[in-house]
Amino acid sequence: MKIEALGSSLILSGITGFEICQILECGQCFRFEKLEENHYRITAFRKILEIKQESDTVTLSPCTYEEFEALWKNYFDLNRDYDKVKGIISQNDSFMEAAIAHAPGIRVLNQEFWEMIISFIVSQNNRIPMIKKVIENLSQAYGTPIEGGFAFPEDHQLAGASIDELMLLKTGFRAKYIKDAVSRSLAGQLKEDSIKALPSSEARKQLTSVYGIGDKVADCVMLFGMGRTDVFPADVWIKRVISQLYYGGADIPLKELQTFAADKWGENAGLAQQYLFHYARLNKIGT
Numbered sequence: 001m002k003i004e005a006l007g008s009s010l011i012l013s014g015i016t017g018f019e020i021c022q023i024l025e026c027g028q029c030f031r032f033e034k035l036e037e038n039h040y041r042i043t044a045f046r047k048i049l050e051i052k053q054e055s056d057t058v059t060l061s062p063c064t065y066e067e068f069e070a071l072w073k074n075y076f077d078l079n080r081d082y083d084k085v086k087g088i089i090s091q092n093d094s095f096m097e098a099a100i101a102h103a104p105g106i107r108v109l110n111q112e113f114w115e116m117i118i119s120f121i122v123s124q125n126n127r128i129p130m131i132k133k134v135i136e137n138l139s140q141a142y143g144t145p146i147e148g149g150f151a152f153p154e155d156h157q158l159a160g161a162s163i164d165e166l167m168l169l170k171t172g173f174r175a176k177y178i179k180d181a182v183s184r185s186l187a188g189q190l191k192e193d194s195i196k197a198l199p200s201s202e203a204r205k206q207l208t209s210v211y212g213i214g215d216k217v218a219d220c221v222m223l224f225g226m227g228r229t230d231v232f233p234a235d236v237w238i239k240r241v242i243s244q245l246y247y248g249g250a251d252i253p254l255k256e257l258q259t260f261a262a263d264k265w266g267e268n269a270g271l272a273q274q275y276l277f278h279y280a281r282l283n284k285i286g287t
Contacts (some may be wrong), residue, residue: 001078008062017082019105020053026106026278028224030119030132031139031152045071045112046144046151077107089265089272095245096272099279106274109224113192114185115152116225117207120217121177130170137169155185177212184210200228215254223270232261232269241280 002013024032024040031043039052049072050061060072073079086104090096122134135152142153142161159182166175184190190210195203200222207218216235222228234242234257242257243249252260265272279285 003065003068005065010060010063010065010068012058012060013056015056015058015078017086017105018053018056018058018076018078018107019103020051020058022103022105022278023076023107023109026103026274027128027281028274029109029111030123030128030135031115032132041148043139043146043149043151044075046146047071048146048148074110077110080107082107085268085271089268089275093264096275099275102279102282103275106278108229108271108274110227111224112152113196113221113225114155114190116221117181117185117190117210117213118152118158118178120220120224121174121181121210121212122171123220124174124177124212124217126174134170138166138171141169155182155190158182159186174212177210180211181213196226200231203228204231219270223273229270230262230267232258232265232273234258234261234273238273238277238280241276241285244285245276245280 001015004011004013020040021038023029024042029042033041035041035050038054040050042049042051049063050059052059052061060068063072086100090100118138119131119135123131126134138158139150139152142157143150144153144157145151158178161179161182163175163179166178171178181190189206195206198206203222203226204215204218207213207221208215213221216233219231219233222231223233234254239252239254239257242260243252246260261269261272
């Protein structure tokens with residue numbers, strides 16, 4: 001990958017295993033706006049970034065080399081060799097080969113821990129357009145204004161919001177879950193550094209202590225907000241997908257699914273889940 005500055009933009013050329021439409025629209029990220037084909041505006045880490053891709057060239061604006069190295073390089077997971085990962089997880093696995101071939105440019109973003117907690121609470125029994133709308137509502141109502149938009153609100157900024165006020169922002173039944181997460185965070189029970197220091201099983205236990213957070217949401221937080229690629233976010237639908245693809249349609253308990261994913265994909269289970277999730281959703285597998 002070659003990096004070149006051009007005015008207020010940074011141009012990455014020769015980039016491989018990277019398709020911005022697949023990365024942003026595979027269900028892991030909610031604060032983006034599509035401007036045109038392969039051209040998006042992203043809000044993250046109190047910044048707004050425009051990203052445009054043409055073949056293997058990606059333009060980031062506004063972005064300096066220093067900002068790219070400090071923030072966006074890790075955000076887009078550009079330190080990971082995805083070609084190597086894809087080779088490992090698809091070995092002797094025709095289903096995974098097909099999933100990867102369908103969306104070879106997916107990368108797992110490294111997003112903000114607190115934002116992921118609230119975002120995936122909001123995601124429960126919800127469609128992506130509505131999730132995006134609710135998160136934008138929360139940001140506009142309680143977040144800090146930044147140039148061109150609003151940052152995602154921190155816990156103390158959400159502290160004064162009542163359940164009724166949160167429901168006015170279309171959070172629905174999730175309002176009480178958000179309220180509990182805010183209270184626990186302010187009480188020091190959701191400290192990012194402390195939870196990140198825990199093994200995945202203990203981190204999951206800490207996250208699921210929040211009212212309304214189950215294993216699936218906790219695993220999404222760990223994967224997208226903690227970089228824990230060993231976790232495999234699974235719900236009833238993913239269970240049906242795995243059952244259909246790998247068990248001939250036989251019903252399997254979620255616990256057995258987790259053991260299957262850990263044994264089969266190990267430290268790359270979360271990355272495998274993203275390829276399968278996107279592939280199955282677009283091809284209506286498991287529905």
